[in-house]
Amino acid sequence: MSENGPADAWDRLRALPMGTLVELTTADGARWRGAVVPPHEMSGDRVLQLKLPTGYNVGVRVGPTDQVTIVEAAPLNGNGGSTPSKTRPSSATGPWIGLLTTGGTIASRVDYRTGGVRPVREESEILGFYPDLERDGPVRVVPVFDRLSEEIGPPDWEEMARRTVDTFSKGASGVVVAHGTDTLAYTSAALSFLLEDLPGPVVLVGAQRSPDRPSSDGFTNLTAAVTLARHPELAEVVVVMHDGLSDDRFAIHRGTRVRKMHSSRRDAFRSRNGPPIGWIEGSTVHLVHPFRPRSTGSPRYTGPMGTGATILWFHPGLEPSRAEAFVAGARGVVIAGTGLGHVALSHLGWIKSAVARGTTVVMTTQCLEGVADPFVYATGRELARAGVLYAGDMLPETAYVKLLWALGRSDDPHAVAELMKTPKAGETEGRHEAEDHP
Amino acid sequence: MSENGPADAWDRLRALPMGTLVELTTADGARWRGAVVPPHEMSGDRVLQLKLPTGYNVGVRVGPTDQVTIVEAAPLNGNGGSTPSKTRPSSATGPWIGLLTTGGTIASRVDYRTGGVRPVREESEILGFYPDLERDGPVRVVPVFDRLSEEIGPPDWEEMARRTVDTFSKGASGVVVAHGTDTLAYTSAALSFLLEDLPGPVVLVGAQRSPDRPSSDGFTNLTAAVTLARHPELAEVVVVMHDGLSDDRFAIHRGTRVRKMHSSRRDAFRSRNGPPIGWIEGSTVHLVHPFRPRSTGSPRYTGPMGTGATILWFHPGLEPSRAEAFVAGARGVVIAGTGLGHVALSHLGWIKSAVARGTTVVMTTQCLEGVADPFVYATGRELARAGVLYAGDMLPETAYVKLLWALGRSDDPHAVAELMKTPKAGETEGRHEAEDHP
Known part of the structure; x- marks a missing residue:
């Protein structure tokens, strides 16, 4: 339906529900x-925020005589941005995904006063950025907390793990955890150890660019994560992030074998000491390596x-x-030792003194x-x-998280050592041949 | 010339000078x-150590009736293993390369008593492992010390830097430093800051496997390093190691931008935040990125x-x-911070307290x-x-080495900060675009 009216284009656009699909032709001919999607508080007057079909957002300055075409009304099941999920029609049926939000760039936006990035506070604002998330079924948002991930620590891991169990117990078929990328891999390792007998996937996901920036990877990453969370067989903790710089391929990393390897690239997350479990392309999930299947027990x-x-x-030069x-x-x-x-x-x-005092000393390699x-x-x-x-091929970060977990289960250093040596969540594949990687 | 005589094959072989090229056909038909090359002290009786054309060494048990063919006598200019370089004929002329040995796997061998690896103590033994090094001109060995690289610290960096200056002053056209791989990249960063106005290349090289093992990369790496050390233009500190798993391609890494990224692969060394300066294939050096040219001044x-x-x-979870x-x-x-x-x-x-006390606090990313x-x-x-x-794209290890160097130049935190901010040895290229890497 076309509604090119005589009123000021800006006034017409302002009145539209979030999620309305529009076409805007500006006076200089750009279309x-x-x-x-919701405007920035500081984007200024007459700047329209649009989410493009690529998932990128763009801010367009709207002139009084610009041409506005309404291509499609906002989706009925809401999530256009102004409607919090709790007030959505309950007509959405079928298996649902729990989306745990914890803060981070995936739920942040640029603060135009400072030029920096600030967390988004409102659930509605989060969903406003991500229309179409419910394309294949309902998604229920579970706000856990709102923290930049460098502030997230072990008690937060516990909270996320408990909320995950709780969300499965309420009937979710899969769980997505939206999380800052800085310490996402520490959290994915922690949830891998803290959760047992999962009935479905636990997919951690983040964004390297905030969702209001043209280059944001939040939309595409989150869509891929929700797609994987609907997988009928996989039931372990994984990280889903861009694989390479295209927008259509996402890697599925085992939670205990992944690391952020670049401070800003969209494909910063890489599996270490082995390939990813699989990939997601469009709505297709390719699981090409062994994965942990759904448990018939209750999540613990x-x-x-x-x-x-x-x-x-x-x-x-490190002084003893x-x-x-x-x-x-x-x-x-x-210890992240050399070589x-x-x-x-x-x-x-x-x-020697530390070991004699009962301190568990674990050796990993800083080569990663x-x-x-x-x-x-x-020396070894x-x-x-x-x-x-010696921790074999465990990442230093994973060994640290596992050590905390083992220390939580026993006060006896011998028992802690046994826990460290016993594979638990795919964190080690034992000794690799020296050159068995492509 | 063929000399299949009737005597016991082992007795004939034992009498040959190191470096003699032989062909051995064993009773079971293997050739x-x-x-x-020199035998192991523990290889036992009748085990011949041969360096194959690939650079790999092999130990072959010799039966009394095995057929021995002498293909070529040991090279006249020695280095067959039994002649220390200092007693070599002084007839070798032309530009010479100084080979500084510091220990490490490249100068180690398997100790068959323990199954581990021990350093080689004798200069002659080192050269015995590496015939053909002088194919394109003389190489003079400069033993600096004999240390596994996890034992090498800042005073050793100073010693290596002084010996490098000294070796250039004596007329070397290039310097190769053979070094353990564990901390090779720390040393390459240190030499990058400690040396100025170089008249030729300083090439650090190591091996991931000891030279007496069939899979040793010592020979091929060292040959490539010597090839690069003869380069007429390059005059900076670089690391030369295998690039990929083939035997014919070696990467030239800038000394301040390289890291050991695998505990055992032969291609463990990788340039970070940019490509290598170039590659070596066979005896051809390809310098494809900007490099520091020869200085006309004296090395400092x-x-x-x-x-x-x-x-x-x-x-x-790190407690403040x-x-x-x-x-x-x-x-x-x-600090290796997150993201x-x-x-x-x-x-x-x-x-804040540390800064107030005059401690220089430098931030890098643990993403690397x-x-x-x-x-x-x-937060930033x-x-x-x-x-x-904030150290931009400097590696944490490079920032640490540069910080030690800056602290050696001034007691004033402001001056130290200025030194840290001023690019010195290609250690930072300032701010990168987020996705400018292939």
Whole structure:
């Protein structure tokens, strides 16, 4: 339907429900087609925010004589941005996905006063950015908290895990966790250890650009995550993010084997020590590597996390006394050693003392790929003799998260060591051949 | 010339000079062709060590009736393994390369008593492993020390830098530093800052497998490094290691932008935040990106390094008091923050105190690629306001090494900050576009 009327184009546009699909032809001949999304508070007068078919948003300055065509009314089931999900018609039926929001760029926008990015506070604002999320079935938003991910810590992991169990218990067929990208991989590892007997996928997703920016990856990532969350077989904790720089391919990373490898690229997340479990292209999920299937039991929370552990990055010139001060009072420490898992032997003293005090000392490699292996060089053998646990091909971050989890389950260092050595959530595949990666 | 005699094959082989090219046909029909290299002390009786044309070594058990053919006598200019370079004929003329040996796998061998790897102690043994190194001109060995690289620290960097200057001063046209791989990239960054006005290339090289193992990459890497050290134009500190898993392509990494990214792969070294400067294929050097050319001045040592700095890996759950204890008394700290360079704001307190005490606090990203940028999120702006220096796209390790170097040049935190902000050795290319990498 076309409604080119004589009124000021801006006045007509302002009156449209969020989600209305419009075509706008400006006086200089540019033509924009997209869904109306909420304006920025600071975008100024006469700037229309449109979500383009690519998922990108654009702000267009509207002149009085611009031509406006309404292509399609806002979807009936809401989510056009002005309607919080709790007031949506309950007619949406079929299996539903729980969307846990925790803050982060995927739920942030540029603050035009400061030029920085601030979290979006309103649930309606979040859904306003992401029309079409319910294309294949209902999505229920579960606000957990609103935090930039560098502020998220172990108690928050516990909260997310409990809310995930709760959401499954209420009938969700899958759960999506929207999360800041900074510590997304720490959280995905934590949920991998904290959740057992999952009845469906737990998909963590983030965005490297806020959803109101033209280059935002939030829409495409979230759509892919919801698609995967509807998968009938997969039932483990995974991360879904862009794979490469195109908009149509997303990698499915195992929660315990993924790392943010670039501070800003959309394809920053990479599986380490093995390929992703699979990929999502459009609405098709390709699972090409083994995955954990749906459990017939009830989902279980295996927390709490322990406390008092840390990660020590060994480096040339690190004074043993400084390392010792860092680890003082800790129940556990993950060392990111060099190469196959080495430190200068001048550190043997404090390491032995720490082990003798009951501190669990875990060795990983700061290379971030390949194994930590004590049996190749004399240094490794010395450290293993001193009681250092070598973590194989576990990422330092994953080893740290697993250590916290193990410390939460036992006060006995021997039991903690056994938990560390026992594979639990795909976090290690044991010893790799040196060059078995493509 | 063929000399199949009736004597026991083993007795004949034992009498040959190191470096003799032989062909051995064993009783079971296997045929081996290669240069004789020194035996292991523990390889046992009747085991011949051969360096194959691929550069790989193999140990072959020799039966009394095996057929031995001498294909070519040991090269006249020695280096067959039994002749230390200092006693070689001085007839070798033309530009020479200084090969500084510092220990590490490239100068190690498997200790068959323990199954581990031990350093090779004898210069002759080192050269014995690497015949043909002088194919294109003389190489003079300069033993610096004999250390596994996890034991190498800032004073050793100073020693290597001084010995490099010294070697150039004695007339070398290029310098190769053979070094363990664990901390090779820290050393390459250190030499990049410690050396100025270089008259030729300084090429660091290592091996992921010891030279007596069939899969050793020592020979091919070292040959490529010597090839590059003869380059007539390049005059900066670089790392040369396998590029990919073939034996004929080597990457030339800038010394300040390289990282060991796998604990055991031969192509573990990767340039970060940009491509390698170039590649070496066979004896051809392809320099495809800008490089620092030969200086007409005299090479200068810009040390010493300062002391009292460290790297702190921020992670969820890191207690501010633990971080504060770690940094206590430090003159500088490089934080490997999350994403664009963030920490939980609960750490602002100790960071502000440290800055107030004159500690230089530098922010990098634990992603290891992309920039640390304070201007995108409120957290970054808070940290920058607190006096944290954002290091752009500098690697955490490079920022740490540069910080030590800057602390060695000034006691004034303002001067240290200026040094940190001023590009010196290609360690940063400033702000990258978010997705400008292939």
